[in-house]
Amino acid sequence: MIYSENVWVCLAVPLLMTLFFLRDKARQFVLNFLLGMAACLLGAYVSGFVDAASGLGVEDTAIFISPVVEEVMKFLPLLFYFLMFDPDDDHLILAAVGIGAGFASFENICSMIVSGTESLGFLLIRGLAVGVMHIVSVFAMTMGLVIARRFQALRLSSTLGALSLSMLFHGVYNLLVSKSGVTSWIGYVLPLLTALMLFLALRRLRSEE
């Protein structure tokens, strides 16, 4: 067991300090990065509670419940920003990427504390897989919101649709990497491939503006 809230405080303090010296988009990114880290911490608490309450077991909770909880935790600050401030697409995407990066970084740090830092190969795979996956899933969610808003299809259902898209993507990843072998390698490659596809989709969307 690690005291992840202590880790969060240690990481958050210097980042909080930078907020005084940064402006505009850089400040927004750091703030969202912090929010992403906080979402990860809260997600871990909620998943732990669900594990204890449901009796599913640690492994099954990580595979089936964590994607749902974690995506909701990432979604809530994003939804708040989206509904309260009605940001343009670029600011929304910046917020999403910041939250995703903060979430992934904090999860990676906690994982490294638990599993050790001896194997660079393992850490690289984790960084490229989990790290990219969190950014991709929150980015896909945001793209759903952006597209729904742009095409005047923004309803409760399309908002929840965007959220469940990211949950399903996260769930598929967790399921694939839950056992070693070919499936886990497919799982590790999946976020990178999806990131490439989303990048192309975003470029196309921007070129249509």
Place this chain on the structure above:
Amino acid sequence: MPDHLLTLIPVCIQIAVLTVLLQLSMRLIRESDRAIHAVFLTFILSLWLLTDLYWVIYEFMRPDSRMPFAANEIGEAAVFLLDGAMLASLVCGWKGARIQTVSALAFAVCNVALWVAWSGEWVDDLFIGAAYAGFLYQVVRALTFHHALKPWEWVALGAGCALLILGQALTFFAPEGAKAGLDTGCSVLLALGTVCWAVKAIFARRRNAEPVTLLCLVFALIAWVVTAKYMSADAWYAVFMVCETLCMPMLYGAVRKVVAA
């Protein structure tokens, strides 16, 4: 054929069909100058595809265990919500239809009660059931608004639904021999209903009915097939899964007509 293959093969076919339709629907967004129905369709198909993929991966990796509450159930509920939202966009005003909508909600509640009784999975069934009830409500509302069914067809539909619920509820109390008979009877009734809805939708298309009416009928067919799928097991489940796959190109075709109109 082993039981899990009986379901796995139709789902894999459905994934292939969904992949093709998803590409077509994305092209439809561009062709239609970003029509809202094309956007909704793309959303629905992509969620449907991911839900199926999740299920297949689960079956492949853990063939012998029952899936707990997972992301694909949320995906299924989101598909129902999006179907409902698309139908809601077809109904511009409210016109009566109290008996039909109340009956649809009652039918949905009975279905959910039966799912809970069969599986004992309260959380999953209530969660999906709420979205399913919303979808049925919107289907009936749209059918009524566009006068897609004649009065005698409403009566026949009501009688069929009541018979189904009664038949399925009786299986809990009937002796073993009668239970199998009741199950088969319900499955035949569900299959007959599927054929009727399919014929109605195909005829509407042939007779150049209003595109919106055609879309409502296709959604009604989907609602019926999904209900049938949830009420069935083993071979019948596979049959209704194939029917559901056949509905997908019909849905794409109907949306294409609405967008072009």
